[in-house]
Every structure is written in C-alpha cells, then in structure tokens.
Amino acid sequence: MQFDYAHDVDIDEAQARLERLGSYLINRHGIDVQWTGHECTIEGKYLVVKIEGKMTLDEKLIHFDGRDPGLLWRGKAIKYLKEKLETYLDLDTPISELPIQKV
Numbered sequence: 001m002q003f004d005y006a007h008d009v010d011i012d013e014a015q016a017r018l019e020r021l022g023s024y025l026i027n028r029h030g031i032d033v034q035w036t037g038h039e040c041t042i043e044g045k046y047l048v049v050k051i052e053g054k055m056t057l058d059e060k061l062i063h064f065d066g067r068d069p070g071l072l073w074r075g076k077a078i079k080y081l082k083e084k085l086e087t088y089l090d091l092d093t094p095i096s097e098l099p100i101q102k103v
Contacts, residue, residue, distance in 0.1 A: 001053070001069065003078055005062040005085045011038070014057055016095055021088040023100040042066065049073050 007014060015038060022033030022040060031044030031051055038057040045051060053066020062085060069077050088098055 001067065001074055001077065002063070002065050003082070005064070005082060006060060007062060007085075007089050008060070009089050009091060011057065011059050013091075013095075014062075014089060017088045017098065018055070018057060018062075018085075020095060020098045020100055021084055024084075024088075024098070027101050028099075049077065051077075 009017070018040070019035060022035065022042075025031040025033055025042070025044075029044065029046050031042060031046065034041050040055050042051060042053045042055060049069045050067065051069075053064055056063045056065075064081065068074060087093070
C-alpha cells in the first residue's frame with residue numbers, strides 16, 4: 001500500500017508533529033513507531049490487520065510505503081492515516097494540544 005500526502009509545514013515542525021502522532025499510535029494502538037532522521041518505520045497490529053510500513057518526510061510531501069492490508073481494509077487504512085496526518089499537520093492546533101495518550 002502506497003500513498004503520498006502533500007503538506008506545506010516547515011520540515012522541522014512537521015517532524016515534531018509526526019513524532020507526536022507516533023506517540024499517539026504507540027499509546028492508543030500499541031503500534032511501534034521508530035524514527036531515524038526524517039523516516040520512520042511503523043509495525044504493529046490493529047484489530048485483525050497487521051501494520052508494517054515506512055513513512056518518509058520531505059519538505060513538501062510525506063510518502064507512505066507499507067504492507068497492503070488487503071482489499072477490504074486498504075481504503076479504510078489510507079483514510080485513517082490521511083485523516084491523522086491532516087489533524088497532526090494542522091498549524092491551527094498547537095503541538096501541545098495534539099493527543100498522545102489514550103482517550
């Protein structure tokens with residue numbers, strides 16, 4: 001499963017926001033997120049779907065390349081991830097207000 005997400009956030013700010021999203025995924029779903037520079041690996045399981053992938057951040061684009069969860073889950077997975085990216089990269093929301101813990 002692959003997709004790109006365009007953004008207009010300064011790369012350092014985007015990195016901080018995406019690291020916050022990683023904390024949310026770890027705390028909320030037990031999904032492991034490990035950062036190396038502007039790239040992270042994502043591994044875990046949500047419900048019955050095994051999640052494995054790599055997300056790369058550059059100045060204008062986020063590229064996700066991961067295991068395809070299959071036809072039934074693909075659309076939902078992409079929609080979920082894009083909605084999270086939209087939320088966490090919204091500059092109207094201060095970083096400190098972005099969730100990182102279980103609700």
